[in-house]
Amino acid sequence: HAVYEMLSEGHTLAVFQFESEKMTEYLRQLRPRNLEELTAMNALYRPGPMDNIQEFIDRKFGRKPIEYLHPLMERRLKNTYGIIVYQEQVMQLVQDLAGFTLAQADTLRRAMGKKDEKLMAEQRQAFIEGAMRTNGIEPHRGGEIFDLIQKFASYGFNKSHSAAYAYLAYQTAWLKRHYTAEFLAANMTAELGKLEKINALIEEARKFGITVLPPDINQSLETFRATSPTTIVFGLAAIKNVGLKAVQSIIEARKADGPFRSLYDFCRRVDTRLVNKSAIEALIASGAFDRLGGHRAQLVAALDQALEIAKSAAVVAHGMDSLFGEDVLELTEPPLPDVPPWSKDELLSREHEVLNFFLSGHPLDAHAPLARALATMQLGKTDSLRSGTTVRCCGLVTQLRTKLDRSERPIAFALLEDYTGVGELILWNSVYETAKDFLRKGALVVAVGKLELRDDAATPRIIVDELLPLESAYDRIKTxxxxxxxxSDPSILDRIASLGHGTKTTVALVVTILHKGETHARYHIPKLPLQLDSTTIAQLQQLVGANNFTLSAHEV
Structure with missing residues (x-):
C-alpha cells in the first residue's frame, strides 16, 4: 500500500515509465491500488488510447457508468471498467462472442493493426455470422460490437508487454519508497551531466527529507552515495577536472592512513601526479574541503604553498627513511593565508563551474518569491506546454554570445537557468538593443516570449519579446x-507596516489567519505602503518565515 500511496501522491520521479508530468497527474487522479491498474495505465498512456484515460478514471470512481454492448463482454472487460485496452482482450472477445478460434482471432488482430480494409470487411462479416450462430446476437448488434472492437483494437497494446513494464515500474517504485536515499543517489550517478535531471532529483530528495551534501574529501566515493536514510553525499568523480584515477588515489590514501586533517595533509598524502593542482582547485570550489577548516578563498590561496610543502616533505621523507627507517619527522603546517572569503555570488559561480549546477544555494534565492510569482513556466518542466505559447520565465544567464544578422545588426543567444533546468533565449536586434546594457553572463532576468519545443532538442527555446532585470520587476507585483x-505575535503586522515607512509605493496586502491549520479569518488592506525589493523580501522572511508569504502579479 505504501508504494501505491507514493505513486498516488505524485512522487513518480525516476520511476520507470511513470515520471512524465502528464502521467504523474493521471496517477494522482487514478490513485492506483494494484498492478492491474498500473498495467492498464501503462497501455493507455500512448497517442490514441490516451483519450480514454479520463473515462477510465471516471468509471473507476463511479462518476460515469460502466456499460457493455452485450453481457458476454463483461467477463473480459471488467478489470478495465468496460474499456478495451489490450490486444488480448480483442482476441478473447471475438472468441467469446463469435466463436472464433485462436488462429482466427490472431488473424483479426493483425488485420486491425494493418488497417487492411478489404480484409477487415471479410472479418466483420465473419464476426457477425459467428455471433449470430454462436450466441444468437442479431446482425445489427453484432455489427455495433465489431465496430466498437475495431475502434479500440486499432491502438490496442499487448498486455504482456504492458504488464512487464508495469511490474518493472512497481519494482523501481518499491525501491524508491523503501530505500529512498539509495535509490535517488543511484539515479543521480546515472544522470550525471544532465542538469535538469540532477536538479529534479535533488529537489525530490528534499521532498523526502533527504539532504544532498556537497562533495566531502573524507566521505565521498567515486559516485553519489547514501550515508544514512536522510543523507546523500556527492560523488567526487562528478566534479569537473577530477578524473577517476585522481578519485581512486584519494580514496586509497584515505583508506591507508585515515581521514585527511587539512589541505596540507591532503597534498602530502595523495599522489599529486594524479591529483594535480587543477583537480585540487576544483575540489576546493566544489566544497569538498569545507569541513577541514578555513574558507574556500583561503584554501585556494594556500594551495601553491601546500603543494610545495608536500613536495619538500616527500624529499625529506625519502632521505630520512634512508637513514632512520620509517620514523619520519612531521613538518609543521603554516596557518592559512588571511584573505577575505569569496562573495556568495562568486562562491556559487565557482561551484557551478565545477559541478554544472548549484548545490549550496542558487542566485535566484534572494528573489525566489518574485520568480515564483512572475514565471508562467519552469525551464525543466515542459511536458504540459505547447509551442507557440507566450511564456514568462525567470533565471540566471549562464552563457551569452552575440553575432550579426543578415542586416549586420547585433543579435544575442543566451542560456537561462532556473531551479529546474535550462532554456535557450533568442533576442533579435530590436529586443537586444533594449537589453544590451544589462544582459551579461551572471545576470538575473525575466524573459517574456514565444516558446519553441523541438523534438530534436531537450532544451526549450524562447524567442524573446521582452527582457528586463529581475530586480526591476518588483513593480509588477500587485499583492x-x-x-x-x-x-502569532500581534506586533508582526506593525513591524511589516514599518518596512514601508517613508515610501509612496503601495501593494495590496491579504492576511490569512490560521487556527489549527484551518483558515480562521482573512483581512484585505488595499494599499499598504511598501517598496518591494530583495532587501524587503529578506526582512519578510525573517519576520514570518519563507513559507508564510507569497507575491502575486494579480490584483485581489
Missing part, C-alpha cells in the same frame, strides 16, 4: 499574501 497563525 502580498501573508499566512499567520492565530497565536
Amino acid at each position: 502580498l499574501h501573508l499566512r499567520l497563525d492565530a497565536r
Whole structure:
C-alpha cells in the first residue's frame, strides 16, 4: 500500500515509465491500488488510447457508468471498467462472442493493426455470422460490437508487454519508497551531466527529507552515495577536472592512513601526479574541503604553498627513511593565508563551474518569491506546454554570445537557468538593443516570449519579446499574501507596516489567519505602503518565515 500511496501522491520521479508530468497527474487522479491498474495505465498512456484515460478514471470512481454492448463482454472487460485496452482482450472477445478460434482471432488482430480494409470487411462479416450462430446476437448488434472492437483494437497494446513494464515500474517504485536515499543517489550517478535531471532529483530528495551534501574529501566515493536514510553525499568523480584515477588515489590514501586533517595533509598524502593542482582547485570550489577548516578563498590561496610543502616533505621523507627507517619527522603546517572569503555570488559561480549546477544555494534565492510569482513556466518542466505559447520565465544567464544578422545588426543567444533546468533565449536586434546594457553572463532576468519545443532538442527555446532585470520587476507585483497563525505575535503586522515607512509605493496586502491549520479569518488592506525589493523580501522572511508569504502579479 505504501508504494501505491507514493505513486498516488505524485512522487513518480525516476520511476520507470511513470515520471512524465502528464502521467504523474493521471496517477494522482487514478490513485492506483494494484498492478492491474498500473498495467492498464501503462497501455493507455500512448497517442490514441490516451483519450480514454479520463473515462477510465471516471468509471473507476463511479462518476460515469460502466456499460457493455452485450453481457458476454463483461467477463473480459471488467478489470478495465468496460474499456478495451489490450490486444488480448480483442482476441478473447471475438472468441467469446463469435466463436472464433485462436488462429482466427490472431488473424483479426493483425488485420486491425494493418488497417487492411478489404480484409477487415471479410472479418466483420465473419464476426457477425459467428455471433449470430454462436450466441444468437442479431446482425445489427453484432455489427455495433465489431465496430466498437475495431475502434479500440486499432491502438490496442499487448498486455504482456504492458504488464512487464508495469511490474518493472512497481519494482523501481518499491525501491524508491523503501530505500529512498539509495535509490535517488543511484539515479543521480546515472544522470550525471544532465542538469535538469540532477536538479529534479535533488529537489525530490528534499521532498523526502533527504539532504544532498556537497562533495566531502573524507566521505565521498567515486559516485553519489547514501550515508544514512536522510543523507546523500556527492560523488567526487562528478566534479569537473577530477578524473577517476585522481578519485581512486584519494580514496586509497584515505583508506591507508585515515581521514585527511587539512589541505596540507591532503597534498602530502595523495599522489599529486594524479591529483594535480587543477583537480585540487576544483575540489576546493566544489566544497569538498569545507569541513577541514578555513574558507574556500583561503584554501585556494594556500594551495601553491601546500603543494610545495608536500613536495619538500616527500624529499625529506625519502632521505630520512634512508637513514632512520620509517620514523619520519612531521613538518609543521603554516596557518592559512588571511584573505577575505569569496562573495556568495562568486562562491556559487565557482561551484557551478565545477559541478554544472548549484548545490549550496542558487542566485535566484534572494528573489525566489518574485520568480515564483512572475514565471508562467519552469525551464525543466515542459511536458504540459505547447509551442507557440507566450511564456514568462525567470533565471540566471549562464552563457551569452552575440553575432550579426543578415542586416549586420547585433543579435544575442543566451542560456537561462532556473531551479529546474535550462532554456535557450533568442533576442533579435530590436529586443537586444533594449537589453544590451544589462544582459551579461551572471545576470538575473525575466524573459517574456514565444516558446519553441523541438523534438530534436531537450532544451526549450524562447524567442524573446521582452527582457528586463529581475530586480526591476518588483513593480509588477500587485499583492502580498501573508499566512499567520492565530497565536502569532500581534506586533508582526506593525513591524511589516514599518518596512514601508517613508515610501509612496503601495501593494495590496491579504492576511490569512490560521487556527489549527484551518483558515480562521482573512483581512484585505488595499494599499499598504511598501517598496518591494530583495532587501524587503529578506526582512519578510525573517519576520514570518519563507513559507508564510507569497507575491502575486494579480490584483485581489
